[in-house]
Amino acid sequence: MHLPFHRRLLTRIALIPIALLLSHVTYAQTAPSVIGTRAVMTTWSDPLEALGTLSADESVTLSATVTEIVSEINFQDGEQVEEGRLLIRLEDAEEQALLRASQALREERRNASGRASQLQQRNLAARADVEDSQSRLRQADADIQAIEAQLANYQIKAPFSGRVGFRNISVGALVTPGMDLVTLDKLDVMKLDFSVPEVFLGRLSPGLMLNATTAAFPDDIFSGDIATIGTRVDPVTRSVNVRAELDNADGRLRPGMLMEVIVQQRVRDTIVIPEAAIEPSGDRHFVMLIEQLDGSTRLAQREVKIGERRNGEVEILEGLAADDLIVVHGLQLARDGQEARVIGIADDETGIRALLEADR
Template sequence: MLGERWLFGIACCLALAACEDSSVASGARPSVNDAVLVETEVAKLTSVARAAESVGTLIGNESVTLTAKLTEQVSAVYFEGGELVKAGDVLVELIDVEQMALLREAEAKLRETQLQLDRLLTLGKDIATAAEIDVARARVDGNAALLEALRSRINDRTIRAPFDGVVGLRRISVGALLTPGTVIAELDDINPMKLDFTLPEHYLSQIKIGEVVSAASTAWDGEVFSGQVTQIGSRVDPATRAFSVRALIDNSDARLRPGMLMAVKVSLGEAPGIVVSETALIQTGAQSTVFVVDEDSIARRVSVEIGRRMPGLMEIRSGVSEGDRVVTNGQITLRPGAKVREAQAGPLQKPLGGGE
């Protein structure tokens, strides 16, 4: 008895498989009653804003570390740190008593030799020989050079701001003995700021001088700082296959500081692209797919390459053509080859955003 039931079961299974094979071979499709209810929209060709993203570092428009040129004690300090200074402002003075005395001595010697030369020139060639006049003129020139050298040494004892900027923290005090190379403070011109970043080499043909740059920092959450590309590196790094770009960022409110990390977005104009709602995307690991409905209302699943993302929208670079009807809602119960019934069909209605 058990053997007969077992044989009967096998026969039923074979008969059912034969029926299924016959149905597939005849091209039978699901009936309307079995159609999956979905929402679709038409893939639209439109202008898509192009942009490149990176991270960069801010540096001052001009930056310098103020140091001493000689060994001497500090006699006066005229800054505390963090304040704005103008070009030529005196920041530090070093003791120069001995040099000032030598300067007065050199000035006296120059006056003396100049008087001797004038006296010889007044007497004329009948009394003063040409050799005497030449010797007197040489003495004047020598004393003038000595005076200029002393003035230069005294100037080295007065440390001034070389340009307008914000002076950093003071590293020295009155009475400190400075030696050549001793750091006094940093000085940065922070308006505008230079923003240095890198881009992959495939952007080299797309970016140009003058492109608009927007940058954001975690220090100022939600704030966007604008600027323009001013320089493009002349080389591509063979290790990273990237090239350097420099932009100038407006910092008139002085909120940015050198060394800050910035998230950078460079506008590269617009180009035609296929756009659909982002709800159409099915992401499985690294694979991106969408469902496309053909003329017979049959859904097929296609792999796509995602391009630019915009608020509520995404660009499809490959896999979908203009005019294709793409499923935007109802994909959970949808399988490839299933018949669909559209709850709402129509062209893309959402406006383009122009950026993430």
Template sequence: MPRGVGHRQQRIACSSMLAMALMLSGCDRSQTGPAQNTVQRDTVSVTTTLVASRALSTEIEAVGTARANESVDVTSKSSNIVTAVRFDEGDFVKRGQVLVELDSAEARAAVAEAEATMADSESQFNRSRELFAQKALSISQLDQIEATLKANRARANAANARLSDTVIRAGFDGRTGFRRVSIGGLVSPGAVITTLDDTSTIKLDFTVPETYFYLLKTGLPITAQSAGLPNRPFEGKVTNIDSRIDPATRSVTVRAEIPNRDGALRPGMFMTVLLQGAVAQTLLVPEAAIVPEQGRAYVFVIDGNVAARREVKVGRRRVGEVEIVTGLKEGDRIVVDGTQNLRDGSRVSESTPPAEAPVSS
């Protein structure tokens, strides 16, 4: 055999053996690779935390309108001419202070006449009693004279009351509104002369859904704010809760009182209210642990090194946390990071960063 031909056969044989080796190596990798990948896919790295019971106060948001502690329209009881105005718009007045005087000439004359008639009746009654004692007057005659005296006394009292009505006074300490009368003007019965508001305390009425009714009680603190006074919160407390729930709105009216010593708040102001409800122990979990799906909420609970998907009912929320009403118990370990890679029954390797330990309220 020629030497060149032998060399070519050796090279062909070596090439065949190398190709066979590469094929076997490829087969080996194709058989072992997927198994290794399957193991890697079955174990998911997650971060977990323990479910803990912590204090949570309910915060209820509402809106209401400010009202004066006491508020009236100052009016006249009779039709008369204004003779004096004793206040200026916006004045702070004391209870009993004179605000307006009306023409009293006719009322004074009526009082004088009624009192004279009453005095005459008293004299006649005194003489009649002496005559009755002397048996010169019958009991029925004495009774008639006494009845006349009582009637004249009543007329005198009524005349004095009408005279008193010509002086209009403040019914309580407060601030006057716009003046709506002038000296010489005629006022009619019921016509508004001015308004009077006691704003030392502001009453704030607002409605709360009946689902929170069990949390309500007098003395609960509130914080209120008005757009007209930005960045200034006003503190107060609940003083009364309506005895009825509105069947149309399913809400209850709550009244709070806010001290207003500097008079910053005015009746009629629209205010937002934050009501601090009672503090209670409840289960709180990080919001990242909740997996929403078709209107329901789930979490992954770790048992050993297996993640089990569990449905939960969520309640109140605060920044970064959610209340769990049902579905978990204190001490359960749940996944807070890595839920997107989990299915029910997934095997996990977990870590618990100390920085994410529960923070007490």
């Protein structure tokens, strides 16, 4: 039995949207839209976190060793000074007078010794007289050296190059032995002291890199390395003290600052991918590779072995090579062996959100 022509025509027209819909569904199933990313080879490490305190590479509080009045101050608060610079001079008029008297006596004895030597050469003086005059000259030299050593106590100089602190004295002030006069700190390199549990002792070694941050400069990271590891473990806390050195050429760091320390343990080069690209299945992990085969783009599931996870990234120990292209967005619809439409490749400059907005 044959249907009339107009009914057959209507039936065919009605089936066209259904066929188009089925075709669209089939295409959506076989060609999902995905965003890819590259597996990258990068330097990776296991972080060990601690809190540390900064101290200057060299630090001293200068004080007087004699009781005397300040006669001269040669620095300003916070000034950078060079090694050997005279910072404070104490009143030394009496010692200078003693020095001049001793120098005059030495000159007198030098002349006497010279005359005695000339007489002895002409056999007009005994050798014993010459030796006595030379001995008195040496005594005068020794007296001058003693006075000069005493005068050094009246001149307070910088023992090393560094930055002085606040000046808390004035000219005319009376100072006494042990009285704090000014601080001096060498700040171009800073010492960072912190402690770590003894269980990590085997992973630490001099030269190991670390990063440190401080609340004073929250956006900056200060890099350094471990200089010394303590020789003893605290029997109460079961921790070992560690000292690192940080470069401080710009002088921003100050002694006493609290620093958050991250020691980079087991530094190695490894493959790293976004954690969002991992598909877990029990205790196994998979990624979806994007492969170009015969002019088409297909997906291929691959099992990987993962290592450390950190800040949205995961270390790949086995299963991927550098520059492998994997799916990072669209895994819900991605199936092994399917053709795929790659919207774009996410990297440090172009994020997933930007690629999705550009594809609208």
